[in-house]
Amino acid sequence: MKALSFRGLTKTYKNGVQALKGIDLDVEEGDFFALLGPNGAGKTTAIGIVTSLVNKTGGKVEVFGHDIDTQLAVAKSCIGLVPQEINFNQFETVTTILINQAGFYGIPRKVAHERLEKYLNALQLWEKRNAVSRSLSGGMKRRLMIARALMHEPRLLILDEPTAGVDIEVRRTMWTFMRDINAAGTTIILTTHYLEEAENLCRHVAIIDKGRIIENDRMSRVLRKLQTEVFVFNLRNPIAAAPALPDYQVVMPDDHTLEIEVSKDQNLNDIFSRLSAAGIEVLSMRNKSNRLEELFMRLVEQKPAATA
Amino acid sequence: MTQTSTQDTPVAADPVTPNLAHTNMVGFRTIIIREFSRIIRIWGQTIVPPAITATLYFVIFGSLIGSRIGDMGGYTYIQYIAPGLIMMSVITNSYGNVVSSFFGAKFGKHIEELLVSPLPNWLIVAGYVCGGILRGLVVGGVVTIITLIFTHLHVYNVGVVISAVLLSSIVFSLMGMINAIFAKNFDQISFIPTFVLTPLTYLGGVFYTISLLPHWAQTISHANPILYMVNAFRFGFLGVSDVNVGFAYSIMIGAAVVLYVACVWLLQKGVGTRE
Numbered sequence: 001m002k003a004l005s006f007r008g009l010t011k012t013y014k015n016g017v018q019a020l021k022g023i024d025l026d027v028e029e030g031d032f033f034a035l036l037g038p039n040g041a042g043k044t045t046a047i048g049i050v051t052s053l054v055n056k057t058g059g060k061v062e063v064f065g066h067d068i069d070t071q072l073a074v075a076k077s078c079i080g081l082v083p084q085e086i087n088f089n090q091f092e093t094v095t096t097i098l099i100n101q102a103g104f105y106g107i108p109r110k111v112a113h114e115r116l117e118k119y120l121n122a123l124q125l126w127e128k129r130n131a132v133s134r135s136l137s138g139g140m141k142r143r144l145m146i147a148r149a150l151m152h153e154p155r156l157l158i159l160d161e162p163t164a165g166v167d168i169e170v171r172r173t174m175w176t177f178m179r180d181i182n183a184a185g186t187t188i189i190l191t192t193h194y195l196e197e198a199e200n201l202c203r204h205v206a207i208i209d210k211g212r213i214i215e216n217d218r219m220s221r222v223l224r225k226l227q228t229e230v231f232v233f234n235l236r237n238p239i240a241a242a243p244a245l246p247d248y249q250v251v252m253p254d255d256h257t258l259e260i261e262v263s264k265d266q267n268l269n270d271i272f273s274r275l276s277a278a279g280i281e282v283l284s285m286r287n288k289s290n291r292l293e294e295l296f297m298r299l300v301e302q303k304p305a306a307t308a
Numbered sequence: 309m310t311q312t313s314t315q316d317t318p319v320a321a322d323p324v325t326p327n328l329a330h331t332n333m334v335g336f337r338t339i340i341i342r343e344f345s346r347i348i349r350i351w352g353q354t355i356v357p358p359a360i361t362a363t364l365y366f367v368i369f370g371s372l373i374g375s376r377i378g379d380m381g382g383y384t385y386i387q388y389i390a391p392g393l394i395m396m397s398v399i400t401n402s403y404g405n406v407v408s409s410f411f412g413a414k415f416g417k418h419i420e421e422l423l424v425s426p427l428p429n430w431l432i433v434a435g436y437v438c439g440g441i442l443r444g445l446v447v448g449g450v451v452t453i454i455t456l457i458f459t460h461l462h463v464y465n466v467g468v469v470i471s472a473v474l475l476s477s478i479v480f481s482l483m484g485m486i487n488a489i490f491a492k493n494f495d496q497i498s499f500i501p502t503f504v505l506t507p508l509t510y511l512g513g514v515f516y517t518i519s520l521l522p523h524w525a526q527t528i529s530h531a532n533p534i535l536y537m538v539n540a541f542r543f544g545f546l547g548v549s550d551v552n553v554g555f556a557y558s559i560m561i562g563a564a565v566v567l568y569v570a571c572v573w574l575l576q577k578g579v580g581t582r583e
Contacts, residue, residue, distance in 0.1 A: 104421060
C-alpha cells in the first residue's frame with residue numbers, strides 16, 4: 001500500500017511563485033524516504049499540503065488511500081508531523097504539550113500519559129517532563145517535537161529537518177530512534193540538509209528542485225548513478241607541484257594534499273601505483289564529500305555527472 | 309546524551325480507520341481544558357484586572373457619584389449600572405480571551421498543532437468560543453461577587469440573565485476570533501478593543517438609560533449591538549429595558565450565527581492561518 005501519493009501536485013502562491021509544478025510521487029508503506037532539495041525547492045510546500053497547512057492549487061494527494069480532498073480528517077489522523085520550526089507553546093510544560101497533542105487526535109488522557117512516559121523515556125526527556133518548554137535546549141526541543149508527533153502513533157511520520165542545529169551526538173541518537181520506529185512499521189519521510197543523514201537512514205530518495213522531481217529511486221541505485229567521485233589524499237611529505245597523472249583531474253589545495261577525481265571506469269589501485277612511482281607517500285584518504293551530496297550538487301547544478 | 313533505549317521502541321498504530329466522532333469529542337474537551345488552564349495560569353492578567361476595574365467603578369460611580377444621581381428606571385443608580393458593569397466585563401473578557409489566545413497561537417505557530425490535527429474547523433472555533441465563554445463567566449462571576457459587596461442584586465428572570473450572558477459572550481468571543489484571524493501583529497489585536505469595543509460599550513447604556521439622550525442620539529444608539537446585550541441582561545435582573553427584549557435576542561442569536569459561520573469559513577479558506 002502507498003503511504004503517500006502525489007499526482008500532478010501544483011502550488012502557485014499569491015505572489016505568482018510556482019512552488020510545485022505538477023509533481024508525481026509515491027512513498028510505499030514502511031519505507032524510510034528522503035525528500036531532498038535545495039532551499040526553496042518545494043519540499044516544505046509539499047509537506048505543508050499533505051498536512052493541510054498549505055492549500056494546493058491543483059493535483060491529488062492520498063495518504064494511505066485517503067484523498068485529502070474528501071477524507072481529510074482520516075488522512076490527517078494517519079500523519080505525525082515534526083516541522084522545521086519550533087512550534088509548540090513555549091509557556092507550557094513538556095507534559096501539557098504532549099497530553100494536549102494526544103487529545104487533539106482523540107487519545108484519552110490515561111493512554112496519553114502512558115505514551116508520554118514511553119516516548120519521553122525513549123527520547124531521554126523524562127526528567128524534563130515538568131519543565132516549561134522554553135527552558136529546554138535546542139536539541140531537547142527537537143526531541144520534544146518528535147515525541148509530540150508520536151503521541152497518536154501515526155502510520156506516517158514526516159520529519160522536516162528534524163536534526164537542524166543539533167549536535168552530532170544527539171543527532172546520532174535521534175537516528176537510532178528513527179531507525180527503531182521505522183523498523184516497528186512506521187513509514188518515515190525525511191527532509192534534511194545533512195545528506196549523510198539521508199544516505200545512512202533512507203532506502204528511497206526523491207530530489208526536488210525548482211518545483212519538479214529531478215530524481216526518484218532507491219538510494220542504492222541513485223548512488224550508483226554517480227559517475228565520478230573526488231578523493232582527498234593526505235600526504236606524508238610536502239610536494240612542490242602536483243604530479244602528472246594522465247586521465248585524472250588533479251588539484252593540489254596545499255603541499256600536503258591532493259584531490260583526485262576518479263570516474264567509474266578507473267580504479268584507486270592505479271592511482272596508488274602512480275603516486276608510489278612518483279615517490280609520493282599517502283598517509284590517509286577520504287571522500288571529498290558524501291556521495292549523495294556529490295550527486296545532489298551535480299543534479300541540482302545540472303552537471304553531466306549522473307546517468308539519466 | 310547516551311544511547312536511546314530500544315526496549316520502548318514505538319510500534320506503528322494498527323491501520324484502523326479512526327472513530328472521528330470520538331476524536332472530535334476528546335479534541336473538543338482538550339481545547340476547552342487548555343483554554344481554561346491558560347485563564348487560570350495567567351490569572352494576574354485575566355481575572356485580577358477586571359476585578360479591580362469593577363471595584364473602582366462601584367466605588368466611584370456607584371457609591372461616590374451614584375448616591376447624588378438619584379433613581380434610574382425605578383432603581384438606585386448603583387443597582388441600575390450593576391448589570392451593565394457585569395455585562396461589560398463579560399464582553400471585554402470573552403473578546404480578549406479569544407483574540408489573545410488565538411493570535412498568540414498564530415504568533416507562536418502552535419496553532420499548527422490544531423490545524424494539522426484531524427479536528428474540523430467548526431470544532432476548533434467552538435473550542436475557542438467555549439474558552440471565551442469560560443473567561444467571561446469566571447470574570448462575570450467575580451464582578452458579581454464584588455457587586456454584592458456594594459449593593460443588593462435583584463433577579464427578575466434568571467433564565468434571561470443566563471441566556472443573555474451566554475449569547476453576548478458567544479458573540480464577542482467570535483468577534484475576538486475574527487480579529488485574531490486577520491491580525492498580523494499585536495497592535496492589530498489591541499486596536500479593535502481600544503477604538504471600537506470600549507466606545508461601543510460605554511455608549512451601550514451601561515451607565516445610563518438611553519431615554520436620557522436626545523432623540524437623534526437614541527436613534528444612533530440603536531445601531532450599537534452592545535445596547536441590546538446590556539438591556540437584555542439588565543431586564544433579567546431588574547425587569548426594565550430600553551429595547552424590546554425579544555428583538556435583543558434576535559440580534560444576539562443572529563449575530564452569533566453569522567459570526568460563527570464567518571469564523572469557520574475563514575479557517576476553511578485558511579485566511580491568516582494557512583498559506
